[in-house]
Amino acid sequence: MIPHIDVPVSEQSQVGEARRAANRLATDHDLDETVRGRVAIVVTELGNNLWRHAQKGRLLIGCRRSDEGCQLEVIAIDSGPGMADVARCLRDGYSSGGTPGTGLGAVQRLSTDFSVFSSPGKGTAILSRTWVPSPGTPASPSFRARFAHAGICLAAPGEVISGDAWDVRIDGDGKATVIVADGLGHGPVAAEAAAEALKAFGTLRGSPATVLERAHPALRSTRGAAVSIVELDANAGTVVYAGAGNISGRMISGIEDRSLMSQHGTLGLAIRKLQDVSYSWPDHSIVVLHSDGLITRWTLKDVGGLLQCDPAVIAGWLLRDFTRGHDDVTIVVLKRG
Incomplete structure (x- = not known):
């Protein structure tokens, strides 16, 4: 069984490492260029958030194929500082580090499934899942x-x-x-x-x-x-x-x-x-x-x-x-x- 790819992210170069790993995984599962591009943006945005703001950040990247289709997951986890207002952080235009602030909002839009949990002082876990159905399978199984x-x-x-x-x-x-x-x-x-x-x-x-x-x-x-x-x-x-x-x-x-x-x-x-x-x-x-x-x-x-x-x-x-x-x-x- 192919385990998840686990990439620690404490500096910018590791974001590129995670993006390349995600692209290889998507290619190995025959996901097309459009899907690979979406996943690359997701990994970049989540990775940039980790190295700019988080403590002990890491990206977990995994892909599973079944008869219904293929799903590629990117999970970002860290040990702090956490977000006091998740909804505010998801709005385009919000930034805590001088960037345009569209990162998490873009990740949410590009994801088939998106989920986030954050606790101030404890950290954050974010999921972006991309679902690619097999031919003839409904978009939402x-x-x-x-x-x-x-x-x-x-x-x-x-x-x-x-x-x-x-x-x-x-x-x-x-x-x-x-x-x-x-x-x-x-x-x-x-x-x-x-x-x-x-x-x-x-x-x-x-x-x-x-x-x-x-x-x-x-x-x-x-x-x-x-x-x-x-x-x-x-x-x-x-x-x-x-x-x-x-x-x-x-x-x-x-x-x-x-x-x-x-x-x-x-x-x-x-x-x-x-x-x-x-x-x-x-x-x-x-x-x-x-x-x-x-x-x-x-x-x-x-x-x-x-x-x-x-x-x-x-x-x-x-x-x-x-x-x-x-x-x-x-x-x-x-x-x-």
Whole structure:
């Protein structure tokens, strides 16, 4: 799986580095010149904001293709100083640094999806998503009406390939199913194990525990992986979860924080009898799955309003504050659309 490109931005030259990386990624996914031009402007504007105004700024750039089309995401995160009035900063003509002040307003207009969260003294996370539908696919895919989801995957420091992987399947009956896999170790061998888990997920059907148990033999030829699957039913308001190993699941809202229970074991090596665990899924709750590259005792207290943002903004905020920093990391966030 291709991890996100992670570019720290503390000087102007790094903005150009991020822009070139985004262009290569868009070209590799056969996005046309018009789309590449829009993305270049987005990266430039967000990058310039980071090096001019932010502390510990970075740009995360990722692209995912599915049968419906291709989406390229640019996520800007920093540790301050934050914006006291986001709406004012989005208006053309506003500037805090002597520039024309059309940066964030231009990013919003050029984006298919745009979301921002900022807290004075804590920092900012901004998403710009460009959606390019496949021929015959509606400009706004129907699945977006029921579910909103995003995932960030980064390779361990010094690695090019991530040993983590994730995927999502959204059905027309109001269900979404998400898998997160963490191959043992780092690099290509770990990635092979995670890829085998995703291959099984793409072909097997059944409850999360059933799919994991049937995938277990397919991973015996690999190093093995920790894997969790969650099935969300928007109509029934339920979450069904099963996992083996150290993939963590949480269901969180402003009033509730519930862990989703995995069991010990490693797919492809040894697992116990897996069980599906069902939970009610309140309308206001988000579901987060992540590998152990993120610490387990993270919290989103004292960031009111973040949970109302796009899942990519939530994932970026978690990544900024709670990454261990020495391992592959994957964070997937899903909520009702």
